[in-house]
Amino acid sequence: MLKTETPSTQHAQLDLYPVEALVDALVEDQAQAVAAVKAASASICAAVEAMAPRIAAGGRLIYAGAGTSGRLGVLDSVELYPTFSWPRERAKALLAGGLGAMFEAVEGAEDDLNKGAADLRLLYPTYNDVLLLVAASGTTPYVLGAMQAARTVGAFTVGIANNARTPLLTGADVGILLDTGAEVISGSTRLKAGTAQKIVLNTLSSALMVRLHKVYGNLMVDLQATNAKLVERAVRLTVHATGADAAAARAALEQCQYQVKLAMLMLLKKQTAAEAQAQLDATHGNVRAALTKKES
Template identity: 70%
Template sequence: MLKTETPSTQHAQLDLYPTDQLVAALVDDQFRAVDAVRLASPQITAAINAALPRIAAGGRLLYVGAGTSGRLGVLDSVELNPTFSWPPERALAILAGGAGAMFTAVEGAEDDVAQGAADLLALLPQGHDVVFLLAASGATPYVLGALRAARGAGALTVGIANNVDAPVATQAQCGIVLDTGTEVISGSTRLKAGTAQKIALNTISSALMVGLHKTYGNLMVDLKPTNAKLILRAVKLTMHATGADEAQAKSVLEQCQFHVKVAIVALLKKITTDQAQALLAGAGGSVRSALAA
């Protein structure tokens, strides 16, 4: 039996726990998700190093999964645009059962190998694309079908699973095993198995964005200010990076559609936003390189 499906020996009387003990059991078990990701750090590092040159060359991030794993892939893909101004067409997710499965469980969809392959091929994968195959069990047929199709198309495959020797991890070029073990509620991989996958995805996509110069130091300088909160954040980030006051930061940001990178370079080098934009373009989007130019 897979570890993720094996009943926990620690909480056989879970339904008898008082609420405080139940909360403690559920929360404390989540720490094992962090431990599992930490142990997989070398595999995660290898995946990032393999993916970065492909993405820098114009590749896309493609996510494939079923159930909780698939929904986590969707979540990672959609958050890259507001956080890093990453083009939505370069972060796509497919989910067993289609888009509706994001909100309603579609039973049996995960068992269709051919549909997984067809859905992946519909995205027209190419050599520079990076495909994340997500499955807690590591053997979901839909995901394995997509994996084989992705490899056949020459894309880089990154398999993320929660069981040792899982096919999704062993058959991908980059396998990541998040060995989270048994769940407090037997087989409920929406718990720490899902948490570990979320941490791994956050780590991978964030590291890729840092490598693509979407940050300046640890500042999120390539966000897309699509609401009042993000506009205020853009102002605060610009102030922090440059020492400008609020009025000055906002004035320069208004001249460049609130593009924080451009405002920082313009303010620190005392140049126009058009000149700052040109410097950034010549520096591959790196604020540090543009400031040194």
């Protein structure tokens, strides 16, 4: 039996617990998700190292999963644009049952291997694309179908599963085992198995964006200021990165559509928005390199 399906021996009388003990049991069990991710650090590093050159060469991040795992992939994909200005067309998510399954479970959709392959083929995968394939069991047919279709074109595959020696982990280019064990509510992989998957997806995509120069120091300098909260965040980031006062930061941002990287160059190098854009283009979006680049 898969570990994630094995009944837990720790809380066999969970339904009899008083609420304080019930909450403690559920919270304490989640801590094992962090331990499982830490144990997988070497595999996560290997995935990031292999992903970065393909994505830098124009590849896409494509997520595939079913149920909770698939929904976590959708969540990670849609957050890359506002957080890192990552083009929406370069972050795609496949969810068994279609996007309607984000809001209502589509039972049985995960069992269709051919549909997983067909859905991926509709995206016309290429060699530089990276597939993040997520399935707690490691055996979900829909996800395995997507993996098989990806492998036929040489796309890079990362399998993320919570059970060892399963087809997803052994078939992917890099397998990331999140050994979270039995769930406190038996078989409910939306609990710590899902938590571990969320941590890994956050880590993979964030590490990738750092490698692609979307972060300066630890500042999120490539965000999209699409609402009032994010406009104010852009101002604060520019102030922090440059030492300018808020008025100067806001004035610079207003001249460059609230792009923090450009505002930084404008303020620190006394450049116009056009000059800053040219400097940033010359360094392929690397603001640190642009700041140290000598004027020609």
